[in-house]
Each structure stands twice: as structure tokens, then as C-alpha cells.
Amino acid sequence: MLLGVNIDHVATLRQARYALLPDSPNAEPSPLQAALDAQAGGADSITIHVRGDRRHMQERDAFEVRSGSSLPLNFEMGVTEEMIAMALRLKPEFACLVPETREEVTTEGGLDVLSRLEEVNACTKRLQDAGIKVSLFIDPDLPQIEAAAECGAEMIELHTGCFANAENEDVAVEVDRLVEAARVAAGMDLQVNAGHGINYRNLSQLFMVPHLSELNIGHTIVSRAVQVGMTAAVREMKEAMAAYQG
């Protein structure tokens, strides 16, 4: 199972001091350095989410990582003309279509492909025509999986936020949702990834979900990196994944 490291919140720390001084030579921490350090720790890809409100990652960060890192780039983006144009210039290996609202603290759910089918389908085709593979970030709900397959996306990323936020007996319910969703998606020849809220404590339960190709993990790794450094934080996650994979 592969590990995609989302470095968004390295930029959150930078923006806390340099949002008004974007071109300062002192601006730190550096997302590019974080990507290089993540690679040293064994990251298989880098995820960057340039949000419409630019709360963390900036367009410049995405292009600096694209040119400075040799790892595959997974560009998370809203389904907007602005982000489609950016993706076509950036040329990431992967684009993951995610929902965005300004008032959210973090992504609160999966992309509602079903109700935006025509829009998501058109966006998917434009990206694929440019050689970019498309992942749809969706809730583990069967109608959304069917809609994702209808759009011709190569892969889905199951939103694990409900699993991560679940408590007590609800955890098993959410794991069962992910298991069923992964089985159905794999049966439709979709690559199955997962992400959002995965951490060092809940990681083991995701190994009950079949057919998972990649985990996209960010906040917990960046948080750990504040204590031990990005390379060590990524290495710890990779070692934990290897141990659970057996």
C-alpha cells in the first residue's frame, strides 16, 4: 500500500506569519523542503491542495514542488475553471477532485459526484485529455461510487473523515461502510485510495479494508513532523503501514 503525503499544513504554519509577506526570502517552513524530506522518509507521492481561498498552499508552492520534487504529484482541486486551468499548466500525474466551501475548517465530506455528474464528467475528461489521471474524493456511498465510474475516473479516494471522527460502536459501522465501498469500487475496476483524518492511532483499522492502493495522509504527519521532523514522521508512518500489512 502506497503513502501519499499531503503537505498542506506545512503552508498553514508559514501563512500564520508570512501571509502578508508572500515573497519574503525568510518565509518558512518551505513546502518544497517538506516534500524533499518526505521523500527521504519514503513517501510514494506528494499531495498538494491549492484551495480557492489560498488559506495554505499557494499556486507558487505547487509549481515549486512540481519542478523541485521527483515524486509523483497528486493535485487536489475544486471543480472550478480556475483550478482546471492551473492543473493543465501544472501537469501533475494525478488530480483529485474535492469539494470546497470557504466556511469549512477542513474538508467536511466527499464530492457529490451524483448531483454534479455533467460538471465532474466534463472536468474529468479535460484533465484526462491532458494526460492527468483523475481521482474523485467521495464518501463511501454506493451511488457516489457508481457516479464516479460513470465519469470514467481512474480512481476514487474514499473519504475517511466519518471513520476518523467516529467513536465507540460507530467506528465498526464506518469500517464496514469502507469495506463495502472498496469491494464495490474494485468490482468496477476503480483504483481505491483513502484519506482524511487518518492518523498513527486509527491506521491499523484501515487494513481491514480490502483493495486499498494508497493512503493520503497529511495533518497527522505534519503534526508529528513538528516534534521529530518530516523525514522521521513519514518513516514512522511507512513502517507502521508495513507492519500492519504483514
Ligand SMILES: CC(=O)[C@@H](O)[C@H](O)COP(=O)(O)O
Ligand atoms: C480532501 C481532503 O481530505 C484533504 O486532503 C484536504 O486537503 C483537506 O483540506 P485541508 O488540507 O485544507 O484541511
Ligand SMILES: NCC(=O)COP(=O)(O)O
Ligand atoms: N485527501 C486526504 C489528504 O490528502 C490528507 O488528509 P489529512 O490527513 O490532512 O486529513
